[in-house]
Amino acid sequence: MKIGLAIFTTLLLSFLIPLSLTSSTAQESTNQLSAADLQLKTDELRELVYFFAETDEAIVPVLINGELDTLHLMDGLEVWQLELDRSGQLFSLKSPGVLSSLQIYHLSKNRDGEVRIRKIPLWLSLVPPILAIFLALVYKEVITSLFAGIFSGAFIASGMYFDSFVFSLFSTLDTYILGALNDPYHLSIILLSLLIGSMVALISNNGGMQGVIDKIIPYAKTRRSTKLTGYLMGIVLFFDDYANTLVVGSSMRKLFDRFKISREKLAYIVDSTAAPIAAVALITTWIGAELSYIQSGIINIDIELGQSVYGIFLESLKYSFYPFLTLFFVFMIIWTRRDFGPMLTAEKKALHGNSEDAKDGDSLAREDEDLTPLPGIPHRWYNGALPILTLIFVAFWGMVYTGFQAFFSEAVQSGVAQGVFTIQEAWLLTQIELGTDAGALQRAGLIIGYADPYAALLWASGSAVLVALILTFSQNLMTVFQGMKSFGNGMKSMLPAVTILVLAWALALITRDLSTATYLAGLMEGSLNPYFLPPLIFILAAFTAFSTGSSWSTMAILYPIAIPSTYAVCLAAGIDDAQTVEILLNVISIVLAASVLGDHCSPLSDTTILSSLASGCDHIAHVQTQLPYALTVGIYSLLAAFFSTFLGGGWFISIIILIVGLVLFWFFIKKIGDTSGSEH
DSSP states (O other), rough: OHHHHHHHHHHHHHHHHHHHHHHHEEEHSSSSOOGGEEEOOTTOOOOOOOOOOOSEEEEEEEEEEEEEEEEEESSSSSSSOOOOOOSSSEEEEEETTGGOOEEEEEEEEESSSSSEEEEGGGGGGGHHHHHHHHHHHOOOOOOHHHHHHHHHHHHHTTTTTTTHHHHHHHHIIIIIIOOOOHHHHHHHHHHHHHHHHHHHHHHHSSSHHHHHHHHTTTTTTTHHHHHHHHHHHHOOOOTHHHHHHHHHHHHHHHHHTTOOOOHHHHHHHHHHHHHHHHHHHHSSTHHHHHHHHHHHHHTOSSSSSSSSSHHHHHHHGGOHHHHHHHHHHHHHHHTTTTTOOOHHHHHHHTTOOOOOGSSSSSBSSTTOOOOOOOOTTOOOTHHHHHHHHHHHHHHHHHHHHHHHHHHHHHHHHSOOOOOOOOHHHHHHHHHHHHHOOOHHHHHHHHHHOOOHHHHHHHHHHHHHHHHHHHHHHTTTSSSSHHHHHHHHHHHHHHHHHHHHHHHHHHHHHHHTTHHHHHHHHHTTTTTTOOHHHHHHHEEEEEEEHHSOOOHHHHHHHHHHHHHHHEEEEEEHHOOOHHHHHHHHHHHHHHHHHHHHHHHHTTOOOOOOOOOHHHHTOOHHHHHHHHHHHHHHHHHHHHHHHHHHHTTOOOOHHHHHHHHHHHHHHHHHHHHOBTTTHHHH
């Protein structure tokens, strides 16, 4: 019934949108597009540039779906070499450096062969993610909700004509869902998830996981110490959020069940330690992306922020309130044994053995998944520990190796180095790159920044499965048939979550085509007070990450915009260089921190989905229980973003604000939190 209502809501919206736009777009659909409205869209930088024709006749190159073509303009618009059909093409137009000038047009042909032009209102770019989030939260069914969001976006991108309804369905499948799969990084994550599922099933069925639990039980004597064990594992696995999420969630699941701790609490601990620690730790898989994004923003400003991009990142950490406060907040929740909101309800149900509500049809934990040891086999801890340690060791080694290899390869291409690759030679080159004053930690951070985490994690998960199979068969714990059945069941258990991941990525493609993030960034333009820029950018980054479900894409979009915009506003306001630097460092940290906040709150986020997947928790239940905790920290972090630089900035001010936040959180949890979901 709920699924039917979700589909009906989507279909109704699809028909109401064009009806509501008839008055505003009917004239535009018959108007001709002038030369001033056209642009060249570069494939690598995705920068939209206006082409202004000096005469009424011009030939303008355009890039459409990755292929270069030309438009012949004469007294308006004529399609010369561009072949349009009834499904049409979407054009995003923007004046260089002016985000608020964004315009979106859809060009197509009608049955008579005439060119149709429709201007797409920018607010419609928010419809797909908001619709998907709304349906998911109301109907508590993720897959249909995501598909509805994708379909609505495809309908908008198809011009919103009645005859484009069928084309929208086709493009949902062959353009967006297939496009999400046609990405090597996405395929790596899918294969990684499937292999992790197989490893978990193998070490569970061969008694290894039970053996690990038997070893941990003497230390995890209570519900609190069990939660602290999961929390510390999340801190230790700081180098990658995906590995952190999958390893901690899958390995701690049975132990949490044993102590009647809700899957929602496990998912919260997993999710709220993975990205925050990976975002601010000195050597992680995030470093390379963060540094490149920061570099793209500071390249066009005329002020010194630090000796290197890595140094700028380190200096900006003093303003990264949300990641640090989140890590402390999780610890406080565990230590005080207090919860509030939906998490308190989930903990009460789990404590009293009534947690079946989290295992309905939407749950990422399949009820038919059997993770119990086969009868009659010994529970040996090393059969579970060795595959997990293999996963961690090979992942770290793989990132180090791919980092050295990629760094050396770039040095060879640039002419800095030559010869055969060796780790020793690559390590020496880091000193040339960073200078003689660079320390070992900074040089190691540079190498990790070049790493390929997807390849490293694939190697790690494949190696872990191989070790699990060798241990299982060498000790005759399972027959080959039983082992392969366990291997397949592990993969099968991950398919619901993999489906959600693919649909979330497809929705991200929709938001990219509709320029959702650029539209949101354009709303920020016009702010004149430099001290209000950090909180404004915080809100923008959080909402963008929430809408798109991706902290990385949010950083990639906002860093090149936020940093130079902040510098220009500070320059126009006459702020001195020292304070300008502090505001810029604040903005650099805020884009990162707020992206993580939006990622935590979004049901579309891949890391949020993976946290639900690894913990065996219902996805919507995870989002609902984590949301009040994330917003509590987020609201204070928003205020801290403003007051930190308003009060002068610097490490001393930031540490004081951090300490004040910790004290307030402690009293808030003591006042609002309830211990009825925990034993006394």
